[in-house]
Amino acid sequence: METRILVVNPNSSKSMTVSLRETIEKTFSMESCKISYFTGPETSPPQIDGQETSIKSMEACLPLLIDDQESVYYFQKFNGILIACFSDHPLVAKIKDRAAKEKADVSIVGLLDSSINYCNLVGKKFSIITSNKEWIPILNNSLESKFLTGNTVNKNLWKGTVSTDLQVLDLHSPENFQQIAEIIHRENIRKLDSDIVILGCAGFSGLQNKLAKTFQRDGTLFLDTIEIGLQILITMIRFVNSQK
Known part of the structure; x- marks a missing residue:
């Protein structure tokens, strides 16, 4: 039985969706899985x-x-939906x-939940590198209220959020890679x-492997x-299907 997954890019930037597709197609075998891609409409922020653009994108999508x-x-x-933000x-x-x-039989996953829970399961110290500085308090508050308050995540593992001071659409530009790498080395x-x-x-x-090679001596895992x-x-999805 074919597994159907929808990857949702909630902003209206088609180039971001193309980048997501390229990364996924390089990483995953599509033999038993059909992945579709959704880009936010023109009324969604680019x-x-x-917080404001998150709400606007939700209302549009x-x-x-x-x-x-x-x-x-x-x-x-779809059997599953990934919200790619x-x-x-x-x-x-x-x-x-x-x-x-x-009572729909569909699994929904967000990037924040899946990443934080993974780090907690492996039990290693982790921090976040993000785009512009506005995200620092937003992500820190999300971690505090959603994961740390109820001791869902070991507080000793969480180290904080660092900004590249770049806009989202500039993160993939090759000319910015050195700046990103220097900030990660110094701060994270x-x-x-x-x-x-x-x-x-x-x-x-798509930058995971390039960063891993850059910091190979440090042994840092880039998620x-x-x-x-x-x-x-x-x-x-596989677990749900195994119960049928």
Whole structure:
């Protein structure tokens, strides 16, 4: 039985969706899995750079995913949905709520949840590298309220969030790689003493291997949030299918 997955890019940047597709196709075998890609409509922001644009993108995307049953992107046509934005994006909770209400057999995963839970399971010190500075308090607050308050995550493992001071769409530019690498070396690895650096924006997708080679001597693990999110989603789907 073919597994159907929808990868949702909630912003309206088609180039971001192309980058996500390229990364996924290089990493995953598609033999038993059909992956479709959704890009936010024109009413969605071109990039998500904070709380306001997160909400705007949710409002633009949600009706297209849960209301139109004739749409090729209707959520119940898939076994799993990956919301490809590294944040506590409101789309995750909204689609989960609708799925629960309608008893829909679909798994929904966000990049923040899957990445943080992975780091906690492996038990290594981790920090986040993100895009612009506005994300630092947003991500730190999300970690504090969602994972640390109830001791879901070992507080001794969490080291903090670092900004590249770049916009989302600039993270993939080759001319910015050296700047990103220098910030990671100075802040995430040396200052925060991180064993794992979470690439905390979908704009970093595809840079995991290049960064791993750059910091090979340090032994730092760079976590591509798209890759780990998709791996966890596929595992969830397989487990659900095994119960049928």
